[in-house]
Amino acid sequence: MRPLDISRALTPGHPNWPGDAPYSVTPGARIASGDTVNTGVLSTSTHTGTHVDAPWHYDDHGVTLDAVPLDVYVGECLLLDARAHVGPDGVTPDLLDGLPSLPERLLLHTGEPERWTAFPDTFAPLTPALVRRAADLGVRLVGTDAPSVDPLSSKTLDAHAACRDAGLFILEGLNLAHAAPGTYTLVCLPLPLVGTDAAPARAVLLPAPRGA
Numbered sequence: 206m207r208p209l210d211i212s213r214a215l216t217p218g219h220p221n222w223p224g225d226a227p228y229s230v231t232p233g234a235r236i237a238s239g240d241t242v243n244t245g246v247l248s249t250s251t252h253t254g255t256h257v258d259a260p261w262h263y264d265d266h267g268v269t270l271d272a273v274p275l276d277v278y279v280g281e282c283l284l285l286d287a288r289a290h291v292g293p294d295g296v297t298p299d300l301l302d303g304l305p306s307l308p309e310r311l312l313l314h315t316g317e318p319e320r321w322t323a324f325p326d327t328f329a330p331l332t333p334a335l336v337r338r339a340a341d342l343g344v345r346l347v348g349t350d351a352p353s354v355d356p357l358s359s360k361t362l363d364a365h366a367a368c369r370d371a372g373l374f375i376l377e378g379l380n381l382a383h384a385a386p387g388t389y390t391l392v393c394l395p396l397p398l399v400g401t402d403a404a405p406a407r408a409v410l411l412p413a414p415r416g417a
């Protein structure tokens with residue numbers, strides 16, 4: 206079965222966190238200019254589009270991306286539609302009512318569109334209570350289609366801190382517009398950037414193995 210791409214396509218001018226470094230690929234070599242090959246020169250914030258946060262992004266004592274094991278990002282996951290569980294402070298823990306346990310990876314569809322024409326400053330963040338409930342049920346990675354697990358205006362980053370305290374890793378900026386709720390195998394591979402706070406990632410969903 207064809208993998209379902211749940212990454213955001215990156216094009217010049219991709220909307221980034223306000224004030225953050227823009228994404229661009231400028232021409233390097235060009236065959237048309239007499240070079241042997243075409244190449245590009247990439248420049249971007251580490252938080253562009255679909256990306257993972259390493260703990261060091263929100264905690265000076267946290268590990269950088271190279272120290273996060275890849276198995277965090279690859280394996281069984283549950284995708285839930287959270288749109289009916291968004292309160293004034295974000296996705297609320299009642300989303301998980303009646304679920305006795307969860308796989309290690311939980312993806313939340315909050316309703317962001319497939320493409321952002323401007324940075325979505327009114328996205329649905331996650332409440333710290335939801336983060337704690339997910340961790341209690343066995344989750345190690347929480348993913349969202351919103352650009353951050355905390356509100357744009359937050360200075361205290363309470364949901365990031367709740368993830369740190371509960372040992373949860375973070376995947377942000379997914380494209381879940383075409384993904385149906387259910388159980389899948391997540392394959393999410395961040396760029397292998399050493400010593401960084403975050404990295405863009407390609408994320409796909411595969412059918413869950415039979416019997417899962």
Ligand SMILES: N[C@@H](CC(=O)c1ccccc1NC=O)C(=O)O
Nearest residue numbers: 222224225252258262352353377
């Ligand atoms: N927490 C957000 C990013 C974030 O907060 C941010 C990203 C780039 C530049 C500034 C940021 N926050 C400033 O308060 C995230 O993890 O994507």
Ligand SMILES: [Zn+2]
Nearest residue numbers: 252258377403
């Ligand atoms: Zn981020």
Ligand SMILES: [Zn+2]
Nearest residue numbers: 258353354377
């Ligand atoms: Zn974040």
